[in-house]
Amino acid sequence: MSTDLYRTVRLIRRFEERAIEFVRSGEIVGGIHPYVGQEGIAAGVCAALGPDDVITSTHRGHGHVLARGANPARLMAELMGRESGLNKGRGGSMHAADFSLGILGANAIVGAAGSIATGAAWALRQQGKDSVAATFFGDGAMNEGMLLEAFNLAALWQVPVVFVCENNGYATTMPVASAVAGSITGRARAFGIPAFTVDGQDPEKVLEATSTAVARARAGKGPTFLECTTYRFDAHHTFEHRTRLTYRSTEEITTGRSRCPVEIQGARLTAADRAAVDAEVESLLEAAAGIALGSAHPDPAAALSYLYAGEI
Amino acid sequence: MPKLSYLKALNRALADELERDPAVFVLGEDIRAAASNVTAGLHARFGSDRVLDTPLSEQAFTNFATGAALVGMRPVIEFQIPSLLFLVFEQIANQAHKFSLMTGGQCKVPVTYVVPGSGSRTGWAGQHSDHPYSLFAHVGVKTVVPATPADAYGLLVTAIRDDDPVVFFAPSAALGVRDDLDFAALAPVPLGVGRVARAGDDVTVVALGHLVHDALAVADELAQRMSVEVFDPRTVYPLDVDGLIASVQKTGRLVVIDDSNRTSGFAAEVLAVVAEHCTLTAPPRRVTRPDGAVLPFALALDRAVQPGREQLLTTLLEMS
Numbered sequence: 001m002s003t004d005l006y007r008t009v010r011l012i013r014r015f016e017e018r019a020i021e022f023v024r025s026g027e028i029v030g031g032i033h034p035y036v037g038q039e040g041i042a043a044g045v046c047a048a049l050g051p052d053d054v055i056t057s058t059h060r061g062h063g064h065v066l067a068r069g070a071n072p073a074r075l076m077a078e079l080m081g082r083e084s085g086l087n088k089g090r091g092g093s094m095h096a097a098d099f100s101l102g103i104l105g106a107n108a109i110v111g112a113a114g115s116i117a118t119g120a121a122w123a124l125r126q127q128g129k130d131s132v133a134a135t136f137f138g139d140g141a142m143n144e145g146m147l148l149e150a151f152n153l154a155a156l157w158q159v160p161v162v163f164v165c166e167n168n169g170y171a172t173t174m175p176v177a178s179a180v181a182g183s184i185t186g187r188a189r190a191f192g193i194p195a196f197t198v199d200g201q202d203p204e205k206v207l208e209a210t211s212t213a214v215a216r217a218r219a220g221k222g223p224t225f226l227e228c229t230t231y232r233f234d235a236h237h238t239f240e241h242r243t244r245l246t247y248r249s250t251e252e253i254t255t256g257r258s259r260c261p262v263e264i265q266g267a268r269l270t271a272a273d274r275a276a277v278d279a280e281v282e283s284l285l286e287a288a289a290g291i292a293l294g295s296a297h298p299d300p301a302a303a304l305s306y307l308y309a310g311e312i
Numbered sequence: 313m314p315k316l317s318y319l320k321a322l323n324r325a326l327a328d329e330l331e332r333d334p335a336v337f338v339l340g341e342d343i344r345a346a347a348s349n350v351t352a353g354l355h356a357r358f359g360s361d362r363v364l365d366t367p368l369s370e371q372a373f374t375n376f377a378t379g380a381a382l383v384g385m386r387p388v389i390e391f392q393i394p395s396l397l398f399l400v401f402e403q404i405a406n407q408a409h410k411f412s413l414m415t416g417g418q419c420k421v422p423v424t425y426v427v428p429g430s431g432s433r434t435g436w437a438g439q440h441s442d443h444p445y446s447l448f449a450h451v452g453v454k455t456v457v458p459a460t461p462a463d464a465y466g467l468l469v470t471a472i473r474d475d476d477p478v479v480f481f482a483p484s485a486a487l488g489v490r491d492d493l494d495f496a497a498l499a500p501v502p503l504g505v506g507r508v509a510r511a512g513d514d515v516t517v518v519a520l521g522h523l524v525h526d527a528l529a530v531a532d533e534l535a536q537r538m539s540v541e542v543f544d545p546r547t548v549y550p551l552d553v554d555g556l557i558a559s560v561q562k563t564g565r566l567v568v569i570d571d572s573n574r575t576s577g578f579a580a581e582v583l584a585v586v587a588e589h590c591t592l593t594a595p596p597r598r599v600t601r602p603d604g605a606v607l608p609f610a611l612a613l614d615r616a617v618q619p620g621r622e623q624l625l626t627t628l629l630e631m632s
């Protein structure tokens with residue numbers, strides 16, 4: 001398990017670094033919200049899920065999608081808007097989805113996916129399945145009424161959903177302390193949802209907390225809320241690379257980066273094992289980049305394909 | 313023949329679909345007690361999981377329905393007031409509607425949004441009297457505004473079976489309409505297919521929902537002076553362009569009566585479509601709510617703002 005978690009965080013880290021390069025070179029248009037620094041959360045949460053479970057993701061979603069097992073070549077192709085992308089190039093970075101893996105989509109509207117995941121988890125239970133939904137969102141989403149409404153529905157109806165709040169300290173430039181009155185876990189507890197703060201930089205801690213939450217949900221005991229504390233190592237969005245925003249001090253960034261999930265998990269492997277995983281990830285991503293770059297662009301004549309389920 | 317009211321037709325369509333397909337469930341506020349009567353008897357028959365009474369959390373329960381639809385359910389949401397659609401416009405226009413394209417066709421979102429009592433509810437004033445069907449047509453969400461009990465039944469059944477989101481407006485002023493019907497003849501009505509509610513030769517009046525009944529009454533009143541054809545598109549989007557053109561090509565003249573605000577409303581779209589396809593013998597006319605209308609409370613003011621029989625009559629006489 002240690003090795004698997006390491007492989008996942010390393011894969012996400014290197015995927016994001018390559019994606020940032022492709023933003024710089026213009027292969028990815030529109031930029032991305034890098035997940036660098038937060039990999040431990042996606043890795044830990046998704047490792048606790050089974051094949052029939054579902055997830056929803058966010059604007060900062062590549063890590064969730066990769067941790068859930070999406071093909072890196074198809075995700076990279078999606079970021080490049082290619083026909084072989086997960087969404088056939090129709091979604092891009094903020095909407096990556098793979099329904100065959102229970103990835104019900106990344107959502108670009110902050111706070112929107114929690115209620116979608118709650119509905120999906122409720123419906124799967126109605127259908128007699130023992131599926132659980134894990135829904136990711138940031139600290140910024142804690143101020144969206146729609147998400148708070150979803151907590152209420154999930155708690156009322158004992159829906160098998162795990163709410164995963166990735167508290168990276170900021171919503172774009174807005175610090176949590178200036179945005180959230182009371183406390184993040186206190187908000188979940190107000191709905192009667194058990195809520196825990198977890199070290200999001202340690203994938204094993206996240207896995208452990210999520211496993212308990214998933215078991216509870218499967219046992220019919222309803223939702224759990226996990227506040228995973230973390231730090232975003234890179235920009236809010238790659239556009240920030242071209243600006244000089246001063247909302248985080250250099251000292252703060254240095255301290256934040258000092259607890260790196262890739263290093264924390266990597267330290268649990270022997271040097272040889274770690275090198276082997278690194279090499280494996282490199283060759284996987286090298287191939288993925290090649291496949292993505294070599295994929296066809298969609299035909300403009302098909303710009304509105306899939307708008308409706310059938311002809312209208 | 314037995315009589316069926318529009319409201320009862322909605323109830324019957326829901327019951328039939330709940331019975332037919334275990335994936336269908338209804339959710340909304342006060343639907344267990346059936347405060348609007350649309351779900352009368354359904355909770356007793358189908359239970360709490362299929363007639364799901366919700367707290368007042370429109371945004372979350374609209375997305376909740378999307379989530380359920382993504383994993384194979386066919387939710388039907390009953391909204392208590394038409395303006396609640398403004399509150400959930402994001403959840404319908406930006407979420408439910410966009411999932412299919414944005415995922416490259418990986419999923420479907422078959423949710424039906426029903427507003428029983430859309431448009432003016434006499435005496436309910438500004439925040440309860442909107443009729444925003446043009447808004448949904450504009451963003452490309454399938455939208456229906458049936459006029460008769462048979463169409464209410466048939467279009468609700470079709471909306472529920474459709475694999476895309478569909479907004480269903482049941483105008484307040486149509487809920488009491490009753491028709492003699494052979495219940496066995498109730499059947500699905502396809503989306504995007506209008507009907508000629510009254511055949512005529514001199515002018516086409518396009519009307520939706522309760523205004524179809526007003527148009528028919530005016531046509532009767534003018535029968536000695538002109539032969540009015542009433543075309544009821546039934547579906548706002550996708551519009552039955554062929555049916556519309558066929559009618560206007562026959563009559564050469566067009567009046568649209570439409571309970572939308574004027575600018576960028578449904579009537580404007582009908583005029584544009586006709587202008588693109590037909591040569592008219594007189595300039596087309598619109599009878600609509602005024603621009604940016606907020607329905608005032610006092611009865612005389614409410615009636616002054618809503619399009620109605622008198623304005624239609626006057627407009628038709630001006631054209632003759």
Ligand SMILES: Cc1ncc(C[n+]2csc(CCOP(=O)(O)OP(=O)(O)O)c2C)c(N)n1
Pocket residue numbers: 059060108109110111137138139140141142168170171172236
């Ligand atoms: C409802 C909504 N408001 C604003 C935005 C613009 N926006 C995109 S990401 C973001 C910050 C989100 O912060 P957080 O939820 O903490 O996630 P993080 O970016 O830190 O991962 C904002 C304001 C949006 N996409 N959706």
Ligand SMILES: [Mg+2]
Pocket residue numbers: 138139140166167168169170171172
């Ligand atoms: Mg944040």
